[in-house]
Amino acid sequence: MHNDLAQIGTPCCDLPQTKRGHERRLALLLSANExxxxxxxxxxxxxxxxxxxGGSKASIYKYFGNKEGLFTAICDYRCEQFSKDICEPFNVNTDDLRTYLIQTLMNFKTQILRFENAAFIRLILEQAQRSPKLALYIHEQGPKHVQLTIASALTKADEYGLIxxxxxIYAAQFYFGIIRHIEWPVLMSVDIQDNDQEIxxxxxxxxxxxxxxxxxV
Structure with a gap:
């Protein structure tokens, strides 16, 4: 995780050129996240x-621009990891579509139930209300990216005559509606009563x- 986080760049800001610089930048990201x-x-x-x-505010300005840039860099990493852990590209030659769709929902459930993920999503939602630009950016990097991955899977399945x-796109949006009865309670800190088999x-x-x-037909 730490090495991946250190590679996330911020537009118009410098990436460190030395090992010490990378360590300083990573320390700032980890501390800010915590x-x-x-x-x-x-x-x-x-x-x-x-x-x-440790370090100085000059390093924050150099590597992230400001506090919002630092927060955005963390969001980039968390969105990338969240999306990667939920769904992979669909291989029409080896994957069963039904199994793929069910497993994707199970992966989503696993990720959303992780305390740190749920807490950070709540934090993003809070900040997005104040910054339409940030809200759009996070939507493009997170929910929309995942929807497009599923839309691509459905497109392939259609092309091969499976469905x-x-x-x-409409179908992918409809599909992710399946998870809402779990997603919203988690984001509102309501305990999920269903066990894994029921889900x-x-x-x-x-x-x-x-x-x-x-x-x-």
């Missing part, structure tokens, strides 16, 4: 981050209905 989750974005100052990580899906059975039922709606 403090934002612990206290919330507004309650954390640049001085707090520097005190926690009839001429509106894959799997629910996903299987919904995916079967989804695929029936896209059967070739």
């Amino acid at each position: 403090l934002f989750l612990e206290r919330g974005y507004d309650a954390v100052s640049l001085d707090d981050i520097v005190q926690h990580a 009839d899906c001429k509106q894959p 799997y059975d629910y996903f299987s039922y919904c995916v079967d209905r989804f695929l029936q709606g896209h059967q070739k």
Whole structure:
């Protein structure tokens, strides 16, 4: 995780050219991530981050531009990891579509139930209300990217005659509606009562209905 996080760049800002610079930048990212989750974005100052990580505010300005740039760099990494851990590209030659769709939902459930992921999503939602630019950026990097991956899978399945899906974007949006009854309670800190088997059975039922709606006539 730490090495990957260190490689996330910030537009118009420098990436360190030395090992010491990489270590300093990484320390700032890790400290900011920890403090934002612990206290919330507004309650954390640049001085707090520097005190926690060491170094100076000059390093923050050099590598991230400002506090928002630092937060965006963390969001980039977390969105990338979240998306990667949820769904991989669909291989029409080796993957069973039903299994792929159910497993993707199970992966989503696993990620959203992780405390740190849920806490950071809440933090993003809070900040997005104040910054439309950030909200759009995070949507493009996170939810939209995942939807497009599923839309691509549905497109391939249509091209190979597995289903009839001429509106894959709409279908992908509809498909991810299956997870909402888990996603929203988690984001509102409500405990999920269903066990893994119950959730799997629910996903299987919904995916079967989804695929029936896209059967070739």
